[in-house]
Amino acid sequence: MRGDGGARDGAGRVVVIGAGVGGLAAAARLAALGHRVTVLEAADAIGGKLGTYERDGYVFDTGPSLVTMPQVFEDLFDATGAPLADAVDLERLDVACRYTFPDGTGVDLPGRIEEIPAALDAALGAGTGEQWAAFTRDAAAIWDVAEQPFLRSPIGRGTLAAMSSDTANLTTIAPWLSLRAFGARRLHDPRLRAMLDRYATYTGSDPRRAPSALATVPYAEQAFGSWYVRGGLRALGAAIARRARDRGAEIRTGVRVASIEHDGARVTGVVTAGGERVAADVVVANADASQVYGELLAGAGARRRLRALRRATPSLAGFVLLLALEGLPASLRERAAHHRVLFPRDYDDEFDAVFGVGRYGRWHGGGGPRPVDDPTVYVTAPQDAAIVPGGSAGLTRGEGAWFVLVNAPRHDPARGADWDAPGLAEAYGRRILDVMARRGLDVRPYVRWVETRSPADLERSVLAPGGAIYGTSSNKSASAFLRPANRGPVRGLYLVGGSSHPGGGLPLVTLSAEITAGLIGPA
Structure with a gap:
């Protein structure tokens, strides 16, 4: 060898x-x-x-979607x-994600980067498209600097030292800025800032502390497309x-x-x-x-x-609902989209909760990390005949295998959230369904059954300590x-x-x- x-x-x-x-x-x-x-x-x-979970003809991806x-x-x-x-049969999504904001507005973000500015202008108001385009240009510059040395090569402190000695590269990456601060230079609309904040969670991180380099995450997703595997x-x-x-x-x-x-x-x-x-x-x-x-x-x-x-800092964890749905009306199927994000009114409270800083909610009154009272909800609702009972006929009948994810604190009974506490996971699952309903996606009457996966379950199933599926955060x-x-x-x-x-x-x-x-x- x-x-x-x-x-x-x-x-x-x-x-x-x-x-x-x-x-x-x-x-x-x-x-x-x-x-x-x-x-x-x-x-x-x-x-x-x-992972995959199958039951009664419903098939769920339990990890990446x-x-x-x-x-x-x-x-x-x-x-x-x-x-x-x-x-494999890869299918590029025409709509990468449907975002719904707490003020009732929303946008279907196209799956092709060149179509995004016009879609934002039409949905969120004139000028929002150029704000996002300006941010994307900044993110593309970081990508050009960082892709080869940081994503495709072995890493070490020597790599960072070499990058730090190049003033032009250092200015491009702006490591002294958090992701949120980096985006705020271009994104003046709070809805656009919420969209950017979400990408910090792709690495299990807090956008207020994660580095500006994570701006490459939305850039890569939009430049190269969002794809589904049939x-x-x-x-x-x-x-x-x-x-x-x-x-x-x-x-x-x-x-x-x-x-x-x-x-x-x-x-x-x-x-x-x-x-x-x-x-x-x-x-x-x-x-x-x-x-x-x-x-x-x-x-x-x-x-x-x-x-x-x-x-x-360990990464945040995830709390998952697998929803076996039947009889969904066409109006709900159309509102679901393949990927959908339902934003809360107070995104900062979510990061305070999962990392155990700032204010404290009522789920765990003693302080430290705790389940989020009003979380961002991420829904994956594939229109795929291969994952529901009855195939194409099942889709026509309104059957769906939906994956629902919210950010959650790690399972850590000694210092924070004990997800094995009797009844907690089930009660929190019901809460998430209620949150979805308040935000216009009420599927409660159509739930045939629900499978709950807490951070404690993730710790046991994929051997991720505390259910921190991203390892360490980028905080x-x-x-x-x-x-x-x-x-x-x-x-x-x-x-x-x-x-x-x-x-x-x-x-x-x-x-x-x-x-x-x-x-x-x-x-």
């Missing part, structure tokens, strides 16, 4: 811990490079946070043997797994790794919870970095990395660029996935796999 520093030291035996999208993408790339790859997944199914930056997946499939178009996003995870297997990788589910073994100089393999030792020259951990350094890896290097992680100026490095503290150990560089979300975890495969190199 010639990667990992260039030394030839074995036959390229690679163990990937975890079959999330990052792990599967790494397995596919490394298998294509000639390594003998074994993926060990603790759950009984692949996909990680790209859209694909952005499709070129990242095209690169993955091209590099491993055949085009993406041969593997049959649900589970099809994308399945396609990556097929590609990995086609290139020779073995994927084993129901196998939990208990420890990563090393001899003090480099990794030697892993030991499973059942006591099996699987030898390896390289271990790629597609697991939360705090779990890798707190539970799986022993030694001083792991302890140093863990201390650094504990100094960071400090450099934190977006200083997630745990892909190269671990022991030779031969690598990290991929949402808690490591370059961050969370389907395209970024897939880029983490590309970066890591590049570090390891061919067998």
Whole structure:
């Protein structure tokens, strides 16, 4: 094997811990490079946070609900043997998202960037389109500066130092500004500022503290489009797994790794919870970095990395409702759109609540993080015959498999929200349905059943501590660029996935796999 520093030291035996999208993408790339790859997944199914729930003919994506930056997946499939178009059916959304604001106004934001200014002017008033266009130009400039060194390359403090020494780049990125402050230079309409604030939550962060560099998130979504995978996003995870297997990788589910073994100089393999030792020259951990350094890896290097992680602010979590609907009238189906966001009157209270600062609501009167009294509600309502009972006829009858998400504090009984408290999750789920109704999307009469997923459930199902599915937040100026490095503290150990560089979300975890495969190199 010639990667990992260039030394030839074995036959390229690679163990990937975890079959999330990052792990599967790494397995596919490394298998294509000639390594003998074994993926060990603790759950009984692949996909990680790209989960699926099926019941009574309803099918739900329980994690990401859209694909952005499709070129990242095209690169993955091209590099491993055949085009993406041969593997999944990607559909670009004409309306990326329907936003509804507390003053009763709203906008259907087009899925093509060149159409957005006119849509904003028509829905929110003359001049709003140019405000957003001016912001987008600023964000595009950051993208041009940051994409290659920060999203497609290994990261370290040296990268930041080099960027900081270039005055022009530093001025473009404006790291001294929060995302909200950066947007406020161009966005004078409070509704546009609310739209921008929401993008901080894509990294589990607070827009008042997250860095200006996160302006690239809405830019990328709008420049490259919002896409849906016919049959649900589970099809994308399945396609990556097929590609990995086609290139020779073995994927084993129901196998939990208990420890990563090393001899003090480099990794030697892993030991499973059942006591099996699987030898390896390289271990790629597609697991939360705090779990890798707190539970799986022993030694001083792991302890140093863990201390650094504990100094960071954990990301917010999510509270999910899976709504099986029947008999929806056409008026409600039309008002739903594929993606919809219902904004509250006080967005700051939401961030105060989930991060445990500022004012305190009535759900947890003692202070600290608590469920949001009046949350932003994100609804995904695909019009897809493959995910409802009866197929096309079911859609005609008004059946729907809706995914509803609100931001929530981490599950942390000692210092904040105890999502396992009797009755809390169920009561909060009913509250969210009431909030939706007040904001014009009342589906309560059409609910056949509802499945609730709290941050405590997420912690158990995807092994994200506290249900903080984005790992650490980007609530400090450099934190977006200083997630745990892909190269671990022991030779031969690598990290991929949402808690490591370059961050969370389907395209970024897939880029983490590309970066890591590049570090390891061919067998």
